[in-house]
Amino acid sequence: MSELPASIADAGALLRKRATTSAELTEIALTAAHRDTFNAWLHVADAHARAQARQADERLAKGDASPLLGIPWACKDIIGTKGIPTTAASKILEGYKPPYSATVVERLDAAGAVMLGKTNLDEFAMGSSNENSAFGPVRNPWDVTRVPGGSSGGSAVAVAAGQAMFGLGTDTGGSIRQPGALSGVAAMKPTYGRVSRFGVVAFASSLDQVGPFGQTVEDCAIVCQALFGKDPNDATTMPLAVDDLRRDIGRGVKGLRIGVPKEFFIDGMEKDVERAVREALRWYEKEGAELVDVSLSLTDHGLAVYYIIQPAEASSNLARYDGVRFGRRVEGKDLLDTYRRTRGQGFGAEVKRRMIIGTYALSAGYYDAYYVKAQKVRTLIKAEFDAAFAKCDAIVTPTSPTVAFKIGQKVDDPLAMYLNDVFTLPGNIAGLPGISIPCGFSQDGLPIGLQIMANSFQEATMFRVAAAFERATAFHQARPEAA
């Protein structure tokens, strides 16, 4: 075998009939990761991965049939891994080795999955292009002069380029789904409250969720099955029983109502994106789903809500990087000066911009006008989604208004960069699950993403709608030539 199998189920079948071993899959992945030319990896953990593969092969030999057993995966470097560097792609955390692993990592460890290493991202997950990494941008395997999307660009590319069977990312405004769309893989953000954030570097705590990248929708569901559930170490995890997330995959979409919000077909959306999404909607209709007009009139305002709440929460969360207990310290003339120098030199430009915006929005005299106002509009956005989901089972939209853009094209124009997330961030504001799946290619051969959102905790319906389209099309099987 020279390439990784096309799905977790395929790999599992090969492992269980002894046609391959976890050690073999892990070597294929490690070799690919070391040959990576897209800058997708910040740290490849060879020894750790080989040790986990050995343990997985022992469990397999005893007949253990856990679906993720022996499967090699890529971890976004914002998720803490015990004893393995975790930098959030920031100079301020260079060399940091967490004394404990994030709950999501512990759950995948327990499931027998093999953690290959840590993937590149926008610094502290702040970005939509992966150009904000302190360790250089990630390149898109479909066109190396273009961005892979962000912030979880490294994990998206590791899966797109065949370097890992699945990846984990974090999604605060679209940081899983948007790079999934731009890199041509399935990419899913769970409902807020489904997945523990314990041990994950906090960004904007009322929005952050951990979720998977996969080669297929079913792969995403398999990973979610291992991640979901209450964690006593994260009070925001819902005490809900997690039923079989794959139970509705394969049931088709006949009789389902699919909401189409007109506000998601805006000026400035690329023609190829609109064409591919409209074709997907026609396919759903042909398969017996009913297309329903829904109104999300505040979609445009979502961007404004997000660019207050998110930097405000981030400015509070990132106060901990002060050079005292971990990370980089730049000593000044007194402690205050040390804080200022440490943070001035340790943070990159985008992080500093957001710290300033967030601090300003929370400062005396502006708190009500910005932060509280944004929280009130958040209430209205949530209410619009509630009304929409009274009329439909899922909402289908483009994931991003554009395909992958050129490296450098938007770096000096924060607002243009922020617009990348206009279709994904409403899901974070309302706490909803969403998945992006490949639904076509632009004339330049760049992947286009289709977003499927469902109501809170209705991931099984979301997977059903997404898998139906995936199984009827071949877009997810296309591979970039450069990989």
Next chain:
Amino acid sequence: MPIDRQTVVHAADLARIALSDAEIERFTGQISVVLDAVDRLKEVDTSTVPPTASALPIHNVEREDEPRPGLTNEEALANAPKGGRDGEFFRVQEVLEAR
């Protein structure tokens, strides 16, 4: 609302971030554009709308106050910055002025 240089300097100061003159210049323009865009929220009537802090339908989560094992002293100190450790303590600069 466009903001001026002084406001950026003040917010950066509150955020404990040292900025170069070039950064202050660049950020003032860029942040003004962002704040201009978020000002659109004024168009939305929220006079009777309560704020939402989180989309989650749960509020207080309680647990027994039981001691649990935490990090050892060595684990907690292991990531201390260069020059930031003194035996079993983190070392910082003097904070109190007069003794």
